[in-house]
Amino acid sequence: MILQRWKKRKKLRPSPDQVMPPEGVALNLPVTGVGIRLAAQITDLLLTTIGAVCLMVLLFAIGLTEPQTMVAIGAMVFFLIRIPYYVLSEIGWNGQTLGKRLMKIKVVSHDGGSLTAHALVLRNLMKEAEVFLPATLLLTLDTASPIASLASLGWVSICLIIPVLDRYRRRLGDMMAGTHVIHLPVPVLLKDLAGETRMLTANLKQFVFLSHQLDHYGAYELQTLEALLRAQSTPISSDAAKKRNATIEAIIDKIRKKIGYADPVPSADRLRFLQAFYNAQREHLEQRQLFGDRRENKHYANEVSDNAQAPTTRDA
Template sequence: MAKTPKPRKLKQDLMKGGTIAVGGIEGPTTVVTTPEGVRLGFRTASFGTRLGALLIDLMIMIAIPIVLVLVYFLLPLEHVNLDMAPDHPFRQLVNILIILTLFFARSGYFMFFEMGPRAATPGKRVMKIRVISHDGGHLTPAAVITRNALREVELFLPLTLSFQAMAGGGWLGLVAFLWALGLALLPLFNKAKARLGDFLGGTRVVHVPREALSFDLVEQAAVSSWLQFTPEQVAAYGEKELTVLEEVLRERRASTLQAVASRIKARIDWKGPKAEADMPSDESFLRAYYAALRAHLEGRMLMGRRRKDKFDPAT
């Protein structure tokens, strides 16, 4: 007698209050809802993976001032005397440069890289993880600044206070250390595997999809005559939807491709070929639409015009 297959496990979407069938993804899953109402599942970055990325980034941050010191000794700067008076203009300039360097190495480092197109620091790239917005769209500067500003409260500030207090004795150092330890271990005690900065910034850290998007394939998909789109059809979406569509194409899950393709076809009122044999696959349709939408948005950018999302008026 054949065994009855077990139903797929339903994972609670904590941000949207619904459920999603999680299939084909090993381990904890982070669920985001696209602007088209399609729910996507990403493999959540584990605590160990995030810790490894942080350690790599910390080593890079420590190396930055070391490299600057080495550069100072290697360059012919015998005439530079750092023992000059504190109010000397050159001494003040050096102090400013040191403060700016330490700020970048401590806070600006994370913000700079996570605001980039990869949304990942060098450590995250090595560990093959990245930061995403909870709604699947672009990471906003406010979200990146919030999640990284909270790192000061979570890690750097309490550890600094801890070391200073322990050097002088007293219980304040222990309290600061326990504070940092408790917040550092927070990802182990929530389903989203998120730290405090992720919750307040509306971000999540996930594994980078294995499948890289091939732009050659996107261009090839748009060769057929019925995969050409009118300007009105292409203008239906903006940059946020383009980012989501790129993630869908990278993931290449059949159910998601079908759902997204159906919604786009309905929104742009796309009429396919009459012959069923000539009907493009969902993936071919989405790749063609991605290529057309990307070209449309890039053309607008050259003219100094941008469209944030589908709700942004097309001008």
């Protein structure tokens, strides 16, 4: 009996790869494994270590440090470089460091909401308490304090085991901040939905979208909308239909606020509105792509702005 209840409860649990955003449409975002996260972490450690070594060489060259204090000052310099690097890079790149960008992974909010600066700061400060500070203590202690060394080693080991046991591969910092790490989705548009659906193509001309209104979303959001429209042909129960209608209403309100669409959408025209927006958005993205402007998601504008403000030596 207990085994049957456990199996039933396991079936009812959502997949760890499924994230439910406020719009109400479930997204399949694969959870990143421990190996990929470790590779991204090693990359970031190499970058921050290079920066710390360069700064230590400069301090030694100008006589601000001595061989006797090299280890203590080096640990402090590494700490002062590490904290701003992780926090500022994840805030500036929407949940990514250089290591995560190379591994094509990113941090997302565990409840599907927007990623906040508070969560990113908290998860990175907890990383210090989980690994870096105990590891630094372990390396700096001598054989005269074996208890402190064993305690540090035990704490680091426990913190490294926790992500392996968690189904979302979260460490303590992720649990406290309400985040987990996913693989970046690859936006792939299927065959044009406009050519398949006949039921929704009538009277679409009543909805007109201007060019600046179509600049807010990219291929990934269009793919999500496409999946929603395709699901309308699937027969469901009356209760599920009510939930789906409520989801569609919430999505339309979200789109209208995002693009500044002032006209109200009657309940009878909701699917037509989404179909018209899909058609216009797809045509807009395809035209942009002809000119080499690939817009993978709604964050492309921030990435373009960051690239435009980068130093010219980066482009060299």
